[in-house]
Amino acid sequence: MHPLIASAISNGAAADLYASLIPDPPMSSQWLKEIRTRWGNPNHPSLDCFPEETIHSIDLPSLERLNVVNVSLLVPSNSTEDVVVYLHGGGWIAPMAGKYLGWAKALAFNSRRSVYAVHYRLAPENPFPAALFDCLGVLEEVFKRHSGNVCIVGDSGGSNLAAACDQWRRRR
Template sequence: MKEGRSKTTERRSLRLLEARAGRSAPLEVVERRKAMLGAVDGGVWRTERAPIVETLGGVRVLRFQPPAARRGVVLHLHGGGFRLGCPEMIGPFSAALAERCGVEVVLPAYRLAPEHPFPAGLVDARAVLAALRREGAGPIVISGDSAGGGLAAGLTALSLDEGHGPSGLVLLSPWLDLTCESACYQANADTDPLFSLGAAQLAAELYLQGLSPRDPLVSPRFADVAGFPPTFVSVGSGEVLADDGRGFHQALRAAGVEASLLAVDGMDHVAVTRGLTLPGSAETFEALAGFIDRFTR
């Protein structure tokens, strides 16, 4: 068993260190990024207590501080289909979590596809995690929403193979299977206004650029989850990604991992990170905050 795990660690580490040339972003992605940056500049996601902006592990990060002494760290990876999104979009959620749980919330601006395909985002996440450990951050919970949930689960699998897993894992509407074969893409097409089969297929192609979607670091749904830390999974029952979260939860439980699933009817994709007044957000926020409390008090 030790020999097998050692070989897996070597293969994954070497793979992550290999640079892959990407390609230019499609015009639609470029325009959506411009609009997002315009919203940031316009203060759409501005918070009352501004985050610290710095470079950590070679990656630009936002650090939301708790009002008193830090009890631990939540390393959160934002969503956006691996090609969109930015840490500022998760600012209000992160500020609320820092205040509620007394933790520091760290948001990396990881590199995006298609200019930076897999494994660039995971490399950046790992670099930030390593830097936090060097700081002596205390208990670390890895968290992510949507595509960031896939990165969070992949980072957890990788860090376990490298011998230092996190205290806990939070997955919010996670995208964990880039084969895009889930029946939910069809069954929930009419109830998910934010994501679709077509969008998922395009995002996966831009991210993978020829790699297999069944690689466990690409699609953690195929990972060996034995030894994973306690995990909290949240989904809206009408999301096209609902079965990604439910299936991962089942896999964790089958492997003997402590895992909880909160499936909320009528809650949209990543609602809790988009606004705490959206349907299902308050319930989800309190549940995940209670989960984080276990590791930081």
């Protein structure tokens, strides 16, 4: 905010009115907490779908190698050698747990592919390029581990990360 406007708001005749319009805590903090609570709910209804899909929790390196990235590995009983790396949506702020993990289970079941569901670091606590580095590190590790086809997919913010990962690999 421009200093003159900030001064007018905090010192002017309407300072009390302006102060009452700004929630405490800020709306963005409230919204962030609400999204993470609801979408990251470990009892999210989408997790009840496809109960036969086994979920393994593994840790893989970030591209920086300083961080470890938690990954949910979903392995269907009838899986092929091909794998999917799934990058969840949620505007880079919502967690993989809950809603998006349910989607990863559906992806594993319907594609008959093992799915690496990446729990990348979230914004705003971890600004760009933290999430991208996490996704790139996991993708590189998956390519080392698998001889079959590797497909990277995402939805919403995750599709942005998937496209960036694809471009990065093409340029290497």
